[in-house]
Structure formats: structure tokens, C-alpha cells
């Protein structure tokens with residue numbers, strides 16, 4: 001893609017970044033996990049913040065999505081009160097703002113936070129309170145919305161979809177399904193997706209991460225997803241010949257033609273074994289073919305990552321310049337679930353001037 005102005009780490013940190021795929025229960029500070037676990041008597045596999053952070057990264061680095069997801073037992077366990085949820089949500093916004101994120105959609109599954117007696121409504125309210133406090137602490141330099149996730153192996157998706165719609169004007173911008181992909185096709189939750197479409201609401205679906213094209217096809221053509229969580233396996237429908245010419249199958253062509261946003265999470269994909277390395281991540285090919293690619297963190301705790309780290313690893317692996325990072329960022333902002341005028345305001349008022357200033361330095 002065009003010109004290349006290789007950025008320094010400090011420039012990537014200062015660049016305005018947009019995050020569409022980040023799990024609230026995958027982004028806690030290790031120290032906070034320790035303190036909340038002490039409060040509620042939850043036993044942890046380590047007793048200081050450094051070793052606990054390392055434990056999460058190592059346990060998640062398993063080559064299997066199912067084992068990766070087991071690490072969430074410890075974060076979800078300490079997020080069962082309104083105070084704990086608000087704290088985690090506030091710290092999440094503080095950490096994203098410090099990382100130069102200007103817009104974020106942060107997701108979690110409310111049904112996993114009712115073990116301490118909270119109602120679903122109270123869970124969403126507690127998270128929103130934390131987000132509001134975090135945005136205030138960051139001096140309004142960041143805009144944050146919730147995405148409500150339903151767990152694909154459970155049967156509460158309709159209820160969670162209704163919850164999301166009930167909160168649509170109070171901080172919730174969309175809906176998602178997550179959890180183990182193989183064996184739990186998105187069509188299990190068709191009633192929820194059809195309801196959301198009738199409500200003119202937005203949703204994304206984790207698809208094409210641990211399972212291939214049928215999962216992506218169902219998410220788009222049966223369920224009507226607006227975006228794909230990961231979607232990496234769309235490359236199974238693309239062949240590249242020895243001269244580098246790519247041939248797209250019907251599904252890959254549809255995804256590109258319709259500008260379906262791909263919420264790509266490079267570090268997470270290496271840990272779950274969806275790809276073997278960042279350098280071999282399909283994001284390189286998909287970017288070259290001009291799919292609507294976005295860059296995301298997925299789980300900052302489990303992957304020991306940040307938006308700055310993800311961007312820097314792509315700069316290193318693919319030689320991307322500031323121009324490419326701006327393209328990813330504008331792609332993400334165009335694909336957000338905010339109203340169109342609010343998206344434009346951030347693109348024209350924040351993202352473009354931010355990159356113009358950095359390109360002026362370079």
C-alpha cells in the first residue's frame with residue numbers, strides 16, 4: 001500500500017487508535033485480579049502481580065481455543081459484584097486511553113456475572129458506571145461503548161439480545177456471541193439474530209477462528225452478522241498462485257465486495273493456534289487484497305498485549321507504515337456500531353488530524 005513512513009514505538013503509542021474487539025474479562029490488570037480475588041476468597045495460581053500476569057500469558061498460549069478460554073475462570077470469578085465490575089470497567093477505560101485508544105467497543109457476557117446475585121440489568125449498569133468514570137478520568141479523550149456477548153454453548157442469547165436493545169441508548173452499541181466455536185454453530189442462536197435485525201440493531205459474531213468457512217458462511221448468510229470476530233479462516237477460500245495472484249472463492253468475494261469488517265486479533269490467534277506466527281498471519285494477505293481489515297487486542301491480559309503492541313508487531317512483521325496504521329484505524333472507525341455522524345466526527349476530528357501531525361513529524 002502506497003508510501004511507507006515507518007513509525008517509532010512512541011509514535012504508534014501517540015497515534016489515535018480504534019478498538020472494536022476487546023473482552024472486558026480478558027483485560028484486567030493482574031494486580032486487580034489479585035486484590036479482587038482476596039476480597040472474594042477466590043484461589044489463584046500465583047500470588048504476585050508479575051507471576052500472575054505471566055501465568056495468564058503462558059496458560060493462554062496453549063494452541064487451543066478451549067484451553068485458552070479456561071483462563072477466564074479466574075477473571076470471571078472475581079467479577080461478580082457491582083463494585084468489582086465497575087472497578088474493572090473503569091480501569092479498562094483508563095488503560096485504553098493511556099494506550100492512545102480514542103474509540104473502543106468493549107464486550108463481555110452479562111450471563112457470566114450473575115453468580116453473586118446481580119440481575120443482568122445490574123451487571124450492565126455496573127459496567128456502564130465504570131465506563132463513565134473511566135471516560136471522565138481520561139478527560140473525555142476516549143469514547144467507549146459496550147457490546148453484550150451471549151455464550152454460544154449456553155441458551156440465553158435471546159435474553160441477552162433483549163438486554164442489549166433495552167440498553168441501546170444508554171451505552172450499549174451491539175451484540176456478539178463468543179465461546180468455543182467448534183460444535184456450537186451460530187445458527188443455534190438464530191432467533192436472537194432475527195430479533196436484533198427486526199430491531200434494526202447491530203451485531204458481530206465470533207466466526208472463522210477455531211472453525212472454518214461454514215462458520216463464517218452461517219454467521220453472514222444465515223444470521224446476518226454486520227462484522228466477523230476474527231474471520232481469519234476466510235483465507236481458506238482464497239488461493240494464491242506462484243506469481244502472487246489471488247483468486248477469491250464465492251464467500252471470500254462476498255466478504256470483500258460487501259466490505260464486511262474483519263475484527264482481526266493477531267496475538268490472540270497465535271496463542272489459540274489459529275495461526276502459527278504473526279508473520280504468517282492472514283492479515284498480511286487480506287490487507288494486500290484490501291479486505292475491510294481492522295486490528296484488535298481480543299484479550300489484553302491473556303495475550304499480554306495492547307493496541308500499541310499489536311500495531312508494532314505488524315509494523316515489524318509486514319513493514320507497515322503510519323499510512324497503513326491510519327488505514328486500519330479508519331477502517332475500524334467506519335465499521336463501528338456508533339451512528340454514522342458520530343463515526344465521521346471521530347474520523348475527521350480526531351483520527352485524520354492525529355495522523356497528519358505524526359506524518360508531519362516523520
Ligand SMILES: O=c1[nH]cnc2c1ncn2[C@@H]1O[C@H](CO)[C@@H](O)[C@H]1O
Nearest residue numbers: 023069072107108109149178179206
Ligand atoms: O477469542 C475468543 N474466541 C471466543 N471466545 C472468546 C474469545 N476471547 C474471549 N472469549 C470468551 O468471551 C467471553 C466473554 O467476554 C469470555 O469469558 C470468554 O469465554
Ligand SMILES: [Zn+2]
Nearest residue numbers: 178206229298
Ligand atoms: Zn474475542
